[in-house]
Amino acid sequence: MTGSDEDPRVVELKTAVSRLRRELAAHPAEFPDRAIAEDELAALAAMAVGGIPEIPRLRRSLLLIAGSIGSVSALTKGLADVRSAVELFGGPPRR
Numbered sequence: 001m002t003g004s005d006e007d008p009r010v011v012e013l014k015t016a017v018s019r020l021r022r023e024l025a026a027h028p029a030e031f032p033d034r035a036i037a038e039d040e041l042a043a044l045a046a047m048a049v050g051g052i053p054e055i056p057r058l059r060r061s062l063l064l065i066a067g068s069i070g071s072v073s074a075l076t077k078g079l080a081d082v083r084s085a086v087e088l089f090g091g092p093p094r095r
Contacts, residue, residue, distance in 0.1 A: 007052060009088040014048045016085040017041055020065075020078035027075065033068035040064045044082070058086045 021041045024034070040061040047053035047061075062083060069075045 009085070010048050010052065012088055013044065013053070013058075013082075013085040016078070016081040017044045017048060020075065020082050021045070023075055023078045024069065027072065029072070031069075031072060037065050037068035040068070041082075053089070055089050058089060062086045 021038075024037060024041065044053075044058070044061050044065075047057065065082065066079060069079060
C-alpha cells in the first residue's frame, strides 16, 4: 500500500511509534529497562511497515513498553499516543 491507500490505523501507529522513539532517544536519563523499550518500539515500527500487524503481538509490545518506561513522566504523552494507536486495531479482549 502506498500513499492514500495505506490503512489509517497503520499510519497512526507509525506516527506514534516514531514520535516515542525520538522522545526516548532524546531522553537524557538512563533507566534499567530502556533497551527493552527501544527493542519493542523497533518491533512495532517493523510490524507497521509490514502492513496490518497481529493484534496480540501489538498488545504484548505495548505492555512491555509501558512496563519499561511507564514511570518516566517525560514520556507519558508519547506512550499514551502509542497506546491509542494500538487500540485503533481493536479494544482489549473481553473476559
